Amino acid sequence: MVQLIFEAVITGILTGGVYALMASGLTLIFGVMEIINIGHGALVILGAYLSFILQEKFHIDLFLGLLITMPLMFLLGLFIEWAFIRPLKRDRTMLSILVTFAIALIIEGTLGLQNTFGTDYVKLHAWYVDSSNASFQIGGFYLAYIYVFAFLLSAVLLAGLYFLLYRTEFGYSLRASMQNRTAAQLIGIDVERISALTFAIGVALAAAGGMAFGATTSFNPDSHYDLISRLLVIIILGGMGSLRGALIASVVMLVIEDVTAVVWSPVWATTVFFFLLIVILLVRPQGLFGQLEGRKQ
């Protein structure tokens, strides 16, 4: 039993890293733009399918393929922000939910057409995912390399994001826009440009998260509902708009889910995830690292 729990904790931490990658994009977008991107799950799945195409049709390695999919998704993010988010002038939060849900539907529909991918489950393949020497032994159990590689990828990208946010001029502007949009505009920050870039960065991170997700789980165009529900729980728990909160919440939640699956039952693992959310909200309505939303001046 102890062995199984140890195993669950390790995989929980490693997959938690991947969720952190996806959740960081979502929480950043919320923090800067005050919109909730319900389409984030669908964008992750789109990223997974792009990696799938590159690997099946062109035999490009999953990690190398990110050099193609991430810029592509970055451009897609710029386009979505320009075409659908920026025109929303009033009731932004609510309308953005409807708009991004519509985008999720369109992505899900396009991927699920009878002559694109249909609704069958697919999984990404590579030597470190499912070949005979894909796993190595650690502490008495076998772990596939992909979990470690995906975790390292998340660590590298999140470190890059951290550098971008805290050590560059763009990062200063971004954090200023997060703290106070109007004041940022007053001191000459081009908030619209920052918003567009933030959205695009979030979408590019979703592409990387999608590859890691697709290599560890099988997915179909429908999977985005499941993903977005978890991601939303993670960003509420962490405190909406808090990057650090999202990272910690991802790892904590995934560890708890995996441990529950072992000690209780996989059926209830996801439910525990949600119950924890309710318990924490009772104590701290603003999430672990969030700030209470007060009055908008």
Added chain:
Amino acid sequence: MKILKIVFLLALLAAVIIFPQVYTDETATTIAVFTLLFAAAVTGWNIFSGYTGYIALGHAVYYGVGAYAMALMAQDWHVPGGYVTFLLVPLAGLVAAIFAVPFGWIALRTRRHTFIVITIATFFIMQLMAYNLRNITNGSAGLSLPLTPPDWSGAFFNLPFYYVALAVLLLALATSWWIRNSKFGLGLLAIRDDEDRALGLGVKTGPFKLIAFVISAFFVGMVGGLHAYFNGSIYPPFAFDAFFDVSIALMGFLGGMGTLAGPIIGASLLEPTQQYFTLYLSDGGLYLIAYGVLFLAVILLLPQGIVPTVRQLWLKWRASRKQDEAEPALVAVGVGSGESRSLPENQERKEGVNS
């Protein structure tokens, strides 16, 4: 003017009552039943979200609870199919309302953005519960409702559902109208415009929000129960449907949030379109794309909703016409006070204020 309006509304009601007697085509009446159900659900949802400005995107929870409550009550009490079963509909609504108390209490501890996300999360919780609590909900196999009597066949089948749905809609509408014109409703609108100031002025914002939330869950629950009976069987993805969550929000938004007519207009435009897509687009992917594009078109082309937009155009037209007759200085006063008496919706403040 007021008499004209009452006559028009009565004529409209008469037309709705006569409709299924004239158009006996089954497809048409089925779509009409769905439209009435959605109109009732959106009206209920609007009582909370439209008036308080808190957007709830988890009302599929109460819809699903109503549906399951209906099925379980009918099953446990051995209710035979037929008109008697309709008596369970208000009970289904009541069960949904009881569920709404704790959920609403937790969710309403937070403000706007977090609130939205928490309502979405409650939806996913309940969907999971419906799958996992097998001894109550029978898991993914679902539950079936009492069979309708054999003489409810063919074109007649839709009629009882049509009239019960209409009754639910009228009840929801009457409640919405009454709230709109009560002190309670004014309190809700004050919360929408500036919650902290409303609190400062003595509006009991906490209980007000919760009461509105529970009332809206009651109506959505009734719709869920009725829809379950209409459908004949329920299973988790039918009862707890993410589409439902977003559809009612889109309908409320398309018609105009916080208005009386808005939810009905929104539902009667969108629900038939959705049913049309379901009928004629066999590829599920194509259906999703069509629906998504419709969504985007509605939001980007009508950023205020139909009722507020039409009202603005009407006021502008009135103003420009009066300008020709009277002196310009008198116009603003005349339009402002005269209009707001005749239409209850006009008491609403201009949408721009709270954004």
